[in-house]
Amino acid sequence: MAKEKIMTFVQARSKLSEIVDRVAESGDTYVVSKRQKPLAVIIGIEKYRELSGTSKYLKNVGGKKIFKLGGIGKAFGDIDEAIRELRKSRIEAVAKKFS
């Protein structure tokens, strides 16, 4: 399980390489303090993206952030039929609840 650790600026500086590996691999968070005040946090890139709402799937194309959807997924069976079945089951569930 990911842990939160507090360390001084001096400790963080001396172990920076190890800390970067740990935040990337285990999801640990390091709070860095200076003069006993917590001032900064070191977190892994995935956690940062999760918190900031950014995505690695966006590509910069001509200055625009593009999410290329074509061909990223797989479908199994007849999708049109699956959508019909899904809607039918949802409508029936509502009808049953109020009957």
Added chain:
Amino acid sequence: MTYVTDTHALIHHVTERKRRLGRRACNVFDRSDRGLDTIIVPFTVLEEVLLLSEVGKIQIPLPFREFVISLDKADNLDLGINDTAVILEAATFTTVRDPYDRLIIAQARVAGVPLITGNEQIQGSGLVRTVWD
């Protein structure tokens, strides 16, 4: 140009079942992937993508949360929210019985843009401009 997508159209594009897409629909999706057109993905469509992936009918190689965040942040895609305007618009017509189709049509009508759909009932309804063949 901007378009709204129906569920089947989006899924056929995402899963690269191009033969299931109409020629013009395919062209619009390809243009969107190059940043030339914008596609609005209605909340209803997103909800169906989630449910279909949960039952294993489709597989998207990224967590759903990341999928939604990416859609939201991308310049070539927009999320269409089921807000007051959409539900009020859906209430103005009853000729389409499927409540999910109604919300998707309403989204396109509120946005004032064509709907990408191969649904012949919607195409023939006269309620919204459609793009397919």
